[in-house]
Amino acid sequence: MTARRRIENTTGSYGVVAALFHWVMAVLVIALAAVGLYMVSLPDAGFDTRKITLILYHKQFGVLALLLVGLRWSWRLANVIPELVDHLPDWQKVVARFVHLSFYGLMFALPFTGWLMSSAAGIPVTFFGLFTLPDLAPRDDSLFRGFVEIHKWLGYLIVLCIVVHVGAALRHHFVFRDDTLRRMWP
Template identity: 55%
Template sequence: MGSPPLANTAERYGWIAILLHWGMAALLVGLVGLGIYMVRLPDVGYDREKITLILVHKALGMSALAAALARVAWRLTNALPRFVDGLPAWQQVSALFVHLWLYALMFALPLTGWLMSSAGGYPTPIFSWLDAPDLIGPDEHLFRTLIDVHRWLGYAFAALIALHAAAALRHHLVLKDHTLRKMLPGA
């Protein structure tokens, strides 16, 4: 397939889409893993490790939101490579459905996290020296509800990521088509 161009073509993804995809994949998998780890830490007093991890998770979540915005902007202004020849219509629809849900969750998770922090009366750091503005005022009941919503969206996101990765590996290892190679640099 050769080295990818800068922008997408009908045959493959370009360097910018590849960097956004794999950079966000690492960031999002890291965020899901960090989220699962940190909520399992005890809520005893002011646990320094847990508070630090929560602040890192929030800052990375806001970075993921910015990256998702960049990714959607790039996607809307670039060609989408076509599906491999012979891909059944149901698989094309399934791929589009999973991608739409991945994009929806790329926005829903950081937004529910931001709302949760606002409802809890906690800062949402973007960088160590800058906090995002509160979206809503403190509301303990809404804060507790958003904790559950954010958690379950995270589990759904983890499941969709696993499904997406499994489908890509199936195309690569079982079907031996170019689906995954279109998103690999130098493939």
């Protein structure tokens, strides 16, 4: 183990920047999925404004996730990717890398389908009063329903990836007792 954590990644460990990106986005994405699943179960209209308020926050924090994953992916491309611990069988290394890449794909695809869905519904996407995103699709009901469906299934998929990924991380830490979790810690 190195005594001092570096800013950038090394072949043996994630650097401070990658680790901060990881944990900030882990909290953000778990919260977005949880709020997303909860808000769709709320009643649509009436005097209860909880659903509309949560959707508003979900959209803006979803845009934040898109901005962050753009920066994170650029940082990843500019850095070495630490090797996986070597006691793993090859198939588990393939699954681990596949889940990591799926996360990146989903962290881009979820905000984009959310944005497309809002455009097709004719409701613009704003970002905490700072700017409004341009519409990506024309206003169209069947298009809207299609994007809702895709966004929903991508949401279920990221929840599944999170379960597998967290399960694997905990297994490394408590069963194999290796450095996998520690080297992702900033």
